[in-house]
Amino acid sequence: xxxxxxxxxxxxxxxxFFLSTLIILLTARSSxxxxxxxxxxxxxxxxxxxxxxxxxxxxxxxxxxxxxEISVPQGLRLHFRFADLDIEDNNCQVxxxxxxxGVGPQRTQIVKFCGLGLKVPELIQSGxxxxxxxxxxxxxxxGRGFSLSYSTTEHTDLITCQDKxxxxxxxxxxxxxxAGCLTSVGEISGTIPHGYRDSSPVCLAAxxxxxxxxxxxxxxxxxxxxxxxxxxxxxANNVSSTVGPLSNSLFTFKTSGCYxxxxxxxxVVRDSQLSASSVWEWSDVIGQPSEWGPSGAxxxxxxxxxxxxxxxxxxxxxxxxxxxxxxxxxxxxxxxxLEYQFYVSAYRVxxxxxxxxxxxxREADATQDKTFQxxxxxxxxxxxxxxPPIEAxxxxxxxxxxxxxxxxxxxxxxxxxxxxRPRIYRPPRPPTPPVATDTPPLYGLSTHTPDIRxxxxxxxxxxxxxLAAVLVPVLVMVLTSLILTMVCAWHWRNRKKSSEGAYDLxxxxxxxxxxxxxxxxPSKMAEGEESVRYxxxxxxxxxxxxxxxxxQAEPAEYAQPxxxxxxxxxxxxxxFKPEEGSDPGYTDPDLYDxxxxxxxxHAYAEPxxxxxxxxxxxxxxxxxxxxxxxxxxxxxxxxxxxxGHGPASLLARTDSxxxxxxxxxxxxSIGQAMPTVDLAYQVPQSSSQKPAGQS
Numbered sequence: 001x002x003x004x005x006x007x008x009x010x011x012x013x014x015x016x017f018f019l020s021t022l023i024i025l026l027t028a029r030s031s032x033x034x035x036x037x038x039x040x041x042x043x044x045x046x047x048x049x050x051x052x053x054x055x056x057x058x059x060x061x062x063x064x065x066x067x068x069e070i071s072v073p074q075g076l077r078l079h080f081r082f083a084d085l086d087i088e089d090n091n092c093q094v095x096x097x098x099x100x101x102g103v104g105p106q107r108t109q110i111v112k113f114c115g116l117g118l119k120v121p122e123l124i125q126s127g128x129x130x131x132x133x134x135x136x137x138x139x140x141x142x143g144r145g146f147s148l149s150y151s152t153t154e155h156t157d158l159i160t161c162q163d164k165x166x167x168x169x170x171x172x173x174x175x176x177x178x179a180g181c182l183t184s185v186g187e188i189s190g191t192i193p194h195g196y197r198d199s200s201p202v203c204l205a206a207x208x209x210x211x212x213x214x215x216x217x218x219x220x221x222x223x224x225x226x227x228x229x230x231x232x233x234x235x236a237n238n239v240s241s242t243v244g245p246l247s248n249s250l251f252t253f254k255t256s257g258c259y260x261x262x263x264x265x266x267x268v269v270r271d272s273q274l275s276a277s278s279v280w281e282w283s284d285v286i287g288q289p290s291e292w293g294p295s296g297a298x299x300x301x302x303x304x305x306x307x308x309x310x311x312x313x314x315x316x317x318x319x320x321x322x323x324x325x326x327x328x329x330x331x332x333x334x335x336x337x338l339e340y341q342f343y344v345s346a347y348r349v350x351x352x353x354x355x356x357x358x359x360x361x362r363e364a365d366a367t368q369d370k371t372f373q374x375x376x377x378x379x380x381x382x383x384x385x386x387x388p389p390i391e392a393x394x395x396x397x398x399x400x401x402x403x404x405x406x407x408x409x410x411x412x413x414x415x416x417x418x419x420x421r422p423r424i425y426r427p428p429r430p431p432t433p434p435v436a437t438d439t440p441p442l443y444g445l446s447t448h449t450p451d452i453r454x455x456x457x458x459x460x461x462x463x464x465x466x467l468a469a470v471l472v473p474v475l476v477m478v479l480t481s482l483i484l485t486m487v488c489a490w491h492w493r494n495r496k497k498s499s500e501g502a503y504d505l506x507x508x509x510x511x512x513x514x515x516x517x518x519x520x521x522p523s524k525m526a527e528g529e530e531s532v533r534y535x536x537x538x539x540x541x542x543x544x545x546x547x548x549x550x551x552q553a554e555p556a557e558y559a560q561p562x563x564x565x566x567x568x569x570x571x572x573x574x575x576f577k578p579e580e581g582s583d584p585g586y587t588d589p590d591l592y593d594x595x596x597x598x599x600x601x602h603a604y605a606e607p608x609x610x611x612x613x614x615x616x617x618x619x620x621x622x623x624x625x626x627x628x629x630x631x632x633x634x635x636x637x638x639x640x641x642x643x644g645h646g647p648a649s650l651l652a653r654t655d656s657x658x659x660x661x662x663x664x665x666x667x668x669s670i671g672q673a674m675p676t677v678d679l680a681y682q683v684p685q686s687s688s689q690k691p692a693g694q695s
Contacts (some may be wrong), residue, residue, distance in 0.1 A: 038064025038135055040145070043180025043451055046365055047072065047152050048217040050180035052136055052646035053145025057084070057185055060145035064137045069103050070150065071130040077153045080133075081127040083160035085118040086144040094138030097146055101127045113354055116143060125153060132571055149178035149492035150216070162186060165198040165205075165224070165251040174221050177203035182238060189244025190231040192259075195252040197231050197244040202251065208239040210329055210385030215363050218387075221254035232296075234382040258328050258389070258415035262321060264298045265411050271295040273320040278309035280405070292407065294318075299381070305335045307342060308399075316350075317535035318396040323352060327395060329385040329413035334378030334403075341378040342407035346371050346400040350563045351392035361390060378403075383413075391417060470683050 034042055038060065053060040053069055059589035074080060080099065087095050092114035100107035111124060135146065151158045155176040161184035163175075165419040181203040188205045190196035196205040205213070212218040214237075263269040274294040279290045286618040290304065297306035297317055308315040334343025348369055361367035364387075372384045400405045559602060 001189075025235075034068045036064065036066035036068060037276075038137060039066035039068070041180075041183035042068065043183060043215065044068065044070060045179035045216060046197075046647045047148060047153070048158070048178035049177070050147070050149045050184065051133060052147040052184075052378070053137075056145045056147055060137050062137060064135075066135050068133045069130070070102070070133070072152050073692050074570075076129050076131055077126050078129070078131050078150055079123040079153050079158065080131075080148050080150045081123055081160055082118075082120040082567065083147040083149065083162040084144060085113055085120060085146045087118075087146065087147075088113050088140035088143040089115045090140065091138055094136055095140055095143070097134055098134045099124060099126075100132040100300050101130075103130045103132050107132050112672060113146075123158070139398060147184070151176060151178055155219075158275070159203065161203050162201055164201050164489070165196065165222075166249065167247070168202070168222070168224070168251075172221070174219060174224050176260050177217050179215055179217035179679045181632065182207055188241045189233065190250065191234045191236070191241055193252065194228065195225070195250035196241070197247045197618040198249040199226065199244075199247065200241075200251075205251075206253060208236050208241055209253050209255075210237055210383070210387065211255060213363060213387040214238075215366065216387070223320070224249055224251045233375065234381070234383070237385055238355075249410055249412060258326055259413050260415055262325060262327070262412040262414050264319070265300050267298075269319060269321070273322065274318070275320075276306055276308065276317045277315045297409050299331060299333060299409045301409070304337070305342075307335070307405055307408050307660050308519075311402065311406055311564065313398065313400060316396050316398045317410075318394060319412065320355070321393050321395070324391060324393045325415045325421060326417050327351070327390040327392065327412055327414040329383060330372075330395075330397075331381050331383045331410050331413065332397075332410045333381045334375050335407045336379055336409065339404075340407070342403060342405040343378045344399045344402045344406060344408045345374045345376065347374050348372070348396060348398045348400055349386075349390070350396040351390045352394040352396070353392055353693075355394050357395065358394075358666050361386060364388065374399075374401070375408075385413075386665070389414065425534075426513060474578050477693040563684050567660050618683055694695065 023593065033044070034051075040054040040056050040060075042051045043049045044051075049070070054064060054066070055061060070078060085097070088096060089095065091507065096114040097114055098112045099110045101110050102108060111125065113120070131150075137145075147160070147162065149158060149160045157175050158178065161178065161181035171218045181201070184201070184204065186201035188196055188200035188208060190200065190205070192209045196209075202220070203217075206212045206220045207214050211220055227247035227250045229246045231241075231247075231250075233241045233243045235241075271294075274297060276294040276297075279291060279293045281289065283289050292304045292307035294306045294317060296304045297655055306317055330349065335341065350358045350362065350490045352358045363370050373382065375382050395412060397408070397410065399408075403455075421505050
């Protein structure tokens with residue numbers, strides 16, 4: 001809390017105290033006043049105020065004394081908050097600050113301070129509704145003195161005029177500003193509605209924004225947000241804000257929202273609704289008339305402004321709003337013409353509801369009409385707010401001071417009367433019995449409304465929205481995938497059916513690469529095909545192993561010879577090109593009906609037609625005990641003897657024993673009867689060459 005020193009009085013100090021007391025008694029004025037020659041800028045409002053030492057924040061003078069007597073309505077108490085306390089402590093008997101409970105000889109001391117750079121964070125509370133504050137200074141070299149604010153104890157959130165936006169960490173907060181912050185030392189940057197830099201004193205910015213009055217003070221609601229690179233400056237309510245650079249944060253004020261324009265600039269107010277005491281008219285050197293009428297007094301409109309014909313305080317400019325409105329402020333500018341730099345630097349505002357009886361605007365608890373600060377040049381705008389607002393139909397401006405000539409443009413700020421103050425509450429009337437019967441439910445509904453709004457916005461609302469935002473795209477993707485899967489399956493099934501019924505190979509199946517690769521692929525077992533039987537003893541051994549393999553060849557399809565030592569079936573649609581070279585596997589054509597030798601397999605083929613394909617398809621063979629032929633064959637045939645034993649020998653001969661001209665082909669059987677079940681044919685191609693060793 002700092003250092004509080006209680007001191008006694010020696011002969012010298014007693015003399016000084018007697019002198020200072022005499023000065024105070026001679027300058028005594030009222031119960032809420034300041035007395036003495038050491039009083040600095042102070043505002044003592046009815047419910048709040050500010051006090052400071054003479055010369056603050058500079059060093060206070062030597063040998064001065066001042067007392068402030070503050071009183072509030074009976075039943076209330078006061079509390080105090082220090083913004084700064086810096087009193088030289090070389091002699092605390094004559095350099096100190098005291099706070100007393102009460103006024104006059106019966107007062108009792110609450111606390112005494114003496115010291116440099118003291119910190120008093122807590123509120124100091126009085127015991128009654130009257131308080132005396134005494135500041136004494138002797139001989140000293142340093143010390144700024146003090147600055148404090150006060151209010152009634154009902155405002156527990158009292159702050160000082162020097163508290164800045166950067167001192168508050170809340171995103172939103174409410175505080176009570178004391179009266180008199182206009183006299184405090186501080187600089188603000190920014191304006192409404194963009195906001196104020198965080199280095200600005202909050203209460204001084206509130207006066208500039210028109211939220212509170214410097215003579216009364218009041219409650220403010222502040223919202224903090226991220227800073228902006230540039231802050232504008234303007235003059236409003238006797239407070240000048242300067243241009244400010246980038247800051248980390250800024251703050252703005254919550255208001256009632258009744259700060260819109262009332263139609264002068266937009267043209268809602270017609271020219272017939274504007275009038276003036278006089279109009280300046282003149283003609284230039286070529287005789288061109290120039291009239292500075294009230295219709296030109298619209299803010300931000302180009303052209304001549306309003307200017308009076310006479311330069312005295314009896315001139316006025318008036319607007320008729322056609323009905324009663326709530327007026328919260330006024331913005332003015334000068335002529336805005338470079339060649340005519342006229343402007344009004346001070347003015348009064350009068351208002352009326354009938355246009356006959358006029359009242360001058362005064363601040364709360366003021367005994368004199370308020371004179372508003374006007375423009376400081378012909379170009380820049382100046383805003384003044386009415387606290388409390390004006391409720392009237394007619395508004396009149398009366399210039400008090402001007403530069404060169406009375407000339408101005410203006411705009412009124414406010415809103416419709418019923419938006420700010422419903423007429424149902426003015427004047428209050430005693431309720432009739434039916435109304436009294438309905439009153440409790442109405443009161444219940446009005447007090448229950450916040451609860452209803454709160455319960456209809458549960459915390460999980462944002463979660464539901466987020467969940468819906470995730471589920472909807474997922475469901476869309478799932479449905480799309482299912483549809484694509486069904487379409488692909490249907491398309492694949494149709495292609496499969498079409499490929500099974502095709503009589504020709506696809507283009508890629510006809511390449512040499514595919515021909516060479518298909519011999520290594522397992523073939524499919526054909527079902528329902530007829531076979532050729534052999535009568536040799538080897539057939540018995542083959543049948544003992546299992547069912548005989550069944551081979552199937554389709555029209556215009558080509559078969560591939562067996563490539564392994566295991567009897568297997570040729571794959572459907574497999575194609576091969578016979579190897580080039582001599583074919584020693586055939587004998588004389590007369591051996592066609594010869595019995596089959598033991599362990600020898602005979603393969604039969606029909607010759608290719610003249611226009612047949614280049615590749616051959618092996619004959620479907622059926623292992624049986626005899627050979628069968630068909631009389632439908634028109635070409636000569638030869639029988640070839642197979643050298644070797646068993647399937648391996650057959651496969652070996654098939655792979656490597658054929659010549660380049662020993663090509664086999666089975667003509668298409670479209671439109672012809674198929675051979676019988678027990679018939680098998682082997683028809684070699686006619687060749688001019690015979691295998692070596694054959695006659």
